[in-house]
Amino acid sequence: MKNKLFSILICSSFLIFFFACKKDTVNPETDLSVSQTVSSDSPTVGSNVTFTVTVSNNGPSAATGVTVNYTLPAGYTLVSATPSVGTWASSTWTVGNLANGSGATLTVISKVNSTGPYSNTATIMGSETDPTAGNNIAIKATVPVAPPSTDISVTQTVSNGAPVVGTQVTFSVKVLNNGAIEATGVSVSDVLPAGYTLVSATPSIGTWVAPNWTVGKMTGGSSANLLIVAKVLETGPYENTATATITETDINAANNTSTSSTIPVSAVASKITYNSDVKPLLVVSCAPCHVSGGSYEKWDVYANAKSKINTIIGRVSQTQGSGGFMPYGGTKLSADKIAILNKWVTDGLLEK
Ligand code: HEC
Structure with missing residues (x-):
């Protein structure tokens, strides 16, 4: 009996202790x-x-x-x-x-x-x-929205499709904002192919640093131009392409590039001949004295002009009004006309 009491006492104090401990270790929330x-x-x-x-x-x-x-x-x-x-x-x-x-x-x-x-x-x-x-x-x-979009187009044309090698051609590049909203970051690249050397590039707006034309901002419906002057070289390729890009989404990428090309004429084929270059020049400038019916040497006859060409060049090169100056009493021939006479000599005095 004493033993039982003792164990109850121990147990109940243990339970009290247990609950007291349990209360202390309750999970934090x-x-x-x-x-x-x-x-x-x-x-x-x-x-x-x-x-x-x-x-x-x-x-x-x-x-x-x-x-x-x-x-x-x-x-x-x-x-x-x-x-x-x-x-x-x-x-x-x-x-x-x-x-x-x-x-x-x-x-x-x-x-x-x-x-x-x-x-x-x-x-x-x-x-x-x-x-x-x-x-x-x-x-x-979020409910994202599509970025603003527009359509930029570029066209390129060339001043002469069959230029003589050594001469200059002008490529006209036109960029157009076909959309209603402003296009920003408009840029056109135009890398001249090996068949040309760049002479000058002049943009209507923006700046050119070869091979890029930085156009910048373009309001809806506006356009801008770039003129590229280039010298035609003896060997190609001659295809020149301009490509436009913008910051916004471009809804039509198909019109962002434009190519133009030339088929240069060999300088050999453009040699000065009597029939096509020299005779018409002399007939106009030296008539009526030196053409058929006139009183002096007939420059409208190939053999005559050919044999006297050095004298002819000598006379027309003199100062206007001086003793032997030709055309007699007339106006001095322009520099490019005299150049044609000189080139006729270097080209071999061809008749045709
Ligand atoms: C208004 C008439 C007249 C016109 C136009 C004229 N000449 Fe003459 N030309 C003469 C007379 C006159 C002579 C002869 C006198 C002399 O030699 O200066 C002559 C002589 C020459 C001679 C010298 C011929 C020789 O055998 O030595 C040459 C060269 C010549 N002319 C070239 C020209 C050329 C080229 C033109 C045109 C760009 C031209 N002349 C226009 C009147 C003319």
Whole structure:
């Protein structure tokens, strides 16, 4: 009996002790919560949006081992993730400890892709019991809009499709904004092929730094021009292409390039001949004295002009009004006419 009493006493004091201990070791509870905001509910595809994830511990206990899972869906490409406390590594924000009543934020910048999904989910977890689970998930979605689009076109023409080798041609490049909105960052590239050397490039607006014409901004419906003067070389290629690009989306890429070409005429084929160059020149300038019916040597006869060409060049090269100057009593021939006579000599005094 004494023994039994003793054991009851021991047991009951142990139970009291047990419950007292149990009360001390009761699991701490926290109410963790997470919320999200976004910088724009309808961001432009291709732009960056900022999501701000806010976590807080509403107590009553201190929270430990707090993590937030934040996996970006396919509609975004992560640019940066910056936590106010803790660390970020591949879609997990390790917050760590959060005192009762404290909070923290994660700033996530991401690029908006052209296709979704666009719904972001943040899920918070901690080591302690959280009886209020309803605020442990925050979902935020955006409805992206297409970037502004327009249509830029470029056309290129050449001043002469059959230029003589050694002469110059002019390529006219015209860029046009066919759209209603302003196009920005308009740029045209025109790489001259090996068949030409650049002489000059003159833009109506913007700047030229070979081979790029930086046009800049173009309002809807406006156009701009670039004149490229180039010398034609003996061997090609002669195909010249201009290509336009813009910052905005171009809804029609097919009209962004334009090519023009030349089929140069060999300088050999353009030799000065008596029949096509010299005779017409002498007949006009030296009539009526030196043509059939006139009183002096007939320059409209190939053999005569050929045999006296040095004298002819000598006479027409004199100072106007001097003793032997020809045309007698007339006006001095222009420099390019005298050059034709000289080239006739160097080309071999061909009749035709
Ligand atoms: C208004 C008449 C007249 C016109 C026009 C004229 N000449 Fe003469 N030319 C003469 C006379 C007169 C002579 C002879 C006197 C002399 O030699 O200066 C002559 C002589 C020459 C001679 C010298 C012939 C020789 O055998 O030495 C040459 C060369 C000549 N002319 C070239 C020309 C040329 C080239 C033109 C046209 C660009 C021209 N002349 C226009 C009147 C003319």
